[in-house]
Amino acid sequence: MLPRTLFSRTALVIALMSFAFQIFTIAVITYFALIPLGRHATSDFAALLVDTAQAWQAEPASERPWLQERIGRLHRIQVQDPPGETTGFSRMLPYFQLLEASLGTRTGAHIELRASRSEYGEEWYWADLPAAGATVRVGFPASRVDVQPWLAMMLILSVGTIVTLITSAWLARWLIGPLARLAAATQHIGRGLRPESLAETGPTELATLAHGFNRMGEQVEELLANRTTLLAGISHDLRTPLARIQLALGMLSEKPDRDLIDRLLHDVEGMNQLIARCLEVSRDFAEQDSVDLDLCDLLAEVAGEFTGAGADIRGRKGPDCHLRVRPLALKRILSNLIDNALRYGGEQPVDIEYRIEEESAEICVLDRGPGIPEAERETVFRPFYRLEPSRNSRTGGSGLGLAIVRQLAAANGWTVGLAARPGGGTMACVRVPLEEQ
């Protein structure tokens, strides 16, 4: 079972990897350096032991105490004479096997090291070596071997553990801190609150994540703000005729008036249209499924709704026209753009062009009207914003068209923009990314 937190997982992975690497390092050093070195050292030492045994055997008995003193002082070797009690011992170090092998090679016999404990409590190792027909027991103390592989192992592993912990803590500070802040901020967004902006610093991936998240926060806020304005505006637009209707009804109860009734009917019709539009838009927003469709057919269908009413729209059917989109949203966007082009295009024909590229498709509606001043090209997307602010239905609509276009596009991951058309007029383009939606 894996640990749950990122910190413990990071620590575990680093610990396992560094442990494996340490084992590998130790194995390589042992195989390529320690064992060859040990072989040389034990070979030399075996020669010394065998020479000592032979010298001992060659010396007359009277000289042997002198020899004993000399080899003890110079080489920390002793001859045990007469041989005493010895026991077997476990060979934790490869050193003993190597020494036994070297002794075997030099004497041509099978030599087995045995151990005994001196009166001072130190362990001694003995080899019974054949020398001139007799057997001489030569030995050396444990301190002469002086190899501490366990200590080395412990040192490496404990330093490894400390390094692992420090590295994980470091990584944790880099990774987990920003991620935890991101998690907290996400919960804010879930509750519809605006989270504080995250710092867009640190490693590139995290900075990109923070940047993306901040942008998402802004977009959500903008979307909410736009919808609120839309709702407030619509309510306002409904209340004005309602107030007029109320007033008119009061007057009508006193005296019937044909003119007043006509205006009443006109107001009711206006309210009806506004509500119908709201219902349509909310249906477009609720649209779920993308459909594979022929863009040219869709353009022809949308344009057809206008040309049926006498508008002049031009477009050419190009080669590959296939697209996967939510059709209702795209149709609504295009019909709003075409509606504007016809309404503000000064009776001139409207062109529709499209281009399908590697990563996106771009559909543009072009008119030859007066154009939109550059400073206004973003503001016209605000709900109820119109260049001609009178709200007179002859000079424009309610000012909702482009706001709806922007919101529908944003909800689908598309972008819409207005630009000046070369040669005069406006060019309104929607760009639809082609990746799987």
Ligand code: ATP
């Ligand atoms: P609605 O679309 O809700 O009936 P509307 O057309 O006035 O009303 P928008 O479509 O949002 O609202 O357009 C906002 C304003 O931008 C318009 O009132 C108009 O002044 C200006 N505008 C939009 N499209 C064009 C265009 N193609 N050429 C010139 N001005 C334009």
Ligand code: MG
């Ligand atoms: Mg419009």
